[in-house]
Amino acid sequence: MSNLPHIPSQFLPTLDAGWVWLCGAGPGDPGLLTIHALNALQQADVVIYDALVNEAILDWAPNAIKEYAGKRGGKPSAVQRDISLRLVELANQGKRVLRLKGGDPFVFGRGGEEAQTLVQHGVPIRIIPGISAGIGGLAYAGIPVTHRDVNQSVTFVTGHDQSGQSPSNLNWQAISDGSQVLVIYMGIKHVERIQGQLLSAGRPSDEPVAVVTNATTDKQRVLETTLGGLKTDLDAAGMSPPAIICIGRSVLMRQVLDWQGMLTGTPARDLDPLGRGRPAEAS
Ligand code: SAH
Numbered sequence: 334m335s336n337l338p339h340i341p342s343q344f345l346p347t348l349d350a351g352w353v354w355l356c357g358a359g360p361g362d363p364g365l366l367t368i369h370a371l372n373a374l375q376q377a378d379v380v381i382y383d384a385l386v387n388e389a390i391l392d393w394a395p396n397a398i399k400e401y402a403g404k405r406g407g408k409p410s411a412v413q414r415d416i417s418l419r420l421v422e423l424a425n426q427g428k429r430v431l432r433l434k435g436g437d438p439f440v441f442g443r444g445g446e447e448a449q450t451l452v453q454h455g456v457p458i459r460i461i462p463g464i465s466a467g468i469g470g471l472a473y474a475g476i477p478v479t480h481r482d483v484n485q486s487v488t489f490v491t492g493h494d495q496s497g498q499s500p501s502n503l504n505w506q507a508i509s510d511g512s513q514v515l516v517i518y519m520g521i522k523h524v525e526r527i528q529g530q531l532l533s534a535g536r537p538s539d540e541p542v543a544v545v546t547n548a549t550t551d552k553q554r555v556l557e558t559t560l561g562g563l564k565t566d567l568d569a570a571g572m573s574p575p576a577i578i579c580i581g582r583s584v585l586m587r588q589v590l591d592w593q594g595m596l597t598g599t600p601a602r603d604l605d606p607l608g609r610g611r612p613a614e615a616s
Pocket of ligand 1: 360361385434435436437438439440441442464465466467470517518519520545546547548549550574575576577
C-alpha cells in the first residue's frame with residue numbers, strides 16, 4: 334500500500350461542459366489507467382463505456398451517469414453510428430462526456446471514427462491514450478513485445494473486421510514476411526484460418542505462440558503452444574475471447590519473465606530461454 338502523491342493541478346486539465354474526452358481504460362487491471370483517465374472519471378457527467386472496460390473502474394466516476402455501449406445479453410452491439418451520434422448529442426446538451434474504451438482508443442477500437450464524427454459536428458475533443466492489450470496484456474504474461482535478440486519490428490493485426498468476418502484485405506504473405514513477431518487482436522474466431530495462412534506463408538510450425546485471455550485481470554489465462562498446435566491446443570484449453578495471440582520467439586521469454594507466476598512462487602523455468610549464452614546485461 335502506498336499513499337499516492339498530490340498531483341499538481343497543472344497536470345489535471347478541466348473537462349469542460351460540451352466536451353468529449355475519448356479515453357483508453359487499458360486492458361483490465363484498473364491500476365493501468367492513466368492519470369488523465371482518473372482525472373476524467375472524477376469530472377465526467379456521463380461515461381459511455383464499452384464491453385471490455387473493467388466495471389470496477391466505473392466506481393471511480395462518482396457523479397457520472399454510466400451508459401453501456403457494447404454487446405450484452407446476446408443483444409446486438411450498439412451501432413457505431415448511433416454511439417458516435419449519442420456522444421454528439423450529450424456534448425450538445427452541455428454534458429461533460431467521457432467516452433471510455435478498452436485498451437487504447439485508437440488501436441482497433443474505432444476511436445478514430447468516433448473522434449472524426451465529433452470533430453465533424455464541431456464538438457471539442459481530447460484524446461487520452463491507454464495501454465493496449467497487445468502490449469500491456471503481453472507484458473502481464475511475461476512477454477516483451479520487442480526484444481533485441483528477437484525482433485526489430487512487430488506487426489499488430491486484427492483477426493476480424495467490424496462485421497466479424499476475417500478481413501479480406503490482409504496480405505498474410507506480407508505480414509508473415511514482414512516481422513518476426515505478430516500480435517493478433519480478435520484472433521480467436523478465425524484462428525484456424527490465421528494459423529493456416531501463416532503456415533502456408535512459410536512460418537514454421539514449431540514457432541512459439543502464446544494466447545493470453547482476459548489479460549491483466551484476475552481471470553487472465555495464458556496458453557503456450559506452437560503455430561502448428563495452435564487451434565488444437567486452444568480448443569483443448571477451452572479458452573475464449575478476449576484474447577491476444579502472440580506469434581514469435583519473444584514468447585519464449587515468458588520462461589524467464591513470467592512475473593505473475595513468480596508472485597505465486599513459481600520459479601523461472603529457464604534463465605536464458607533465447608540461448609544467448611551470456612548475461613543479459615552484456616551487449
Ligand atoms: N482498443 C483495444 C482493442 C479493442 S479490439 C486495445 O487497445 O487493447 C478488442 C480486442 O482487443 C479483443 O478481441 C482482444 O483481442 C483484445 N483485448 C482487449 N482487452 C483484452 C484483454 N484484457 N485480454 C486479452 N485481449 C484483450
